[in-house]
Amino acid sequence: MSLRRYFGWSDGELMRSDCKPCSRLMRQTAGICTVGGALGFWVLCRLHYGPRITVPRSLRWAACGAVSVSSTSALLVRLFSPECEPQNIAAYDKK
Numbered sequence: 001m002s003l004r005r006y007f008g009w010s011d012g013e014l015m016r017s018d019c020k021p022c023s024r025l026m027r028q029t030a031g032i033c034t035v036g037g038a039l040g041f042w043v044l045c046r047l048h049y050g051p052r053i054t055v056p057r058s059l060r061w062a063a064c065g066a067v068s069v070s071s072t073s074a075l076l077v078r079l080f081s082p083e084c085e086p087q088n089i090a091a092y093d094k095k
Contacts (some may be wrong), residue, residue: 022084041065
């Protein structure tokens with residue numbers, strides 16, 4: 001699923017065995033971006049609604065931000081990271 005081969009960025013070689021596997025890299029990136037997305041969308045909600053802000057509304061915005069930013073970042077890692085090329089997933093990821 002990696003796009004690196006289509007863009008010519010991949011040489012088809014295997015990574016070193018001490019590198020992080022793709023699944024762990026995606027999970028860690030999504031976890032970090034969940035917090036950033038929630039905080040970012042909460043700030044956007046505060047800016048958009050101003051004094052009319054309510055707690056359920058701000059929690060809804062934060063949840064949407066967390067889900068959207070974490071899933072987008074995990075997808076981008078999956079598509080463009082050298083660890084997520086098919087030969088590296090087959091060799092190093094444990095199913």
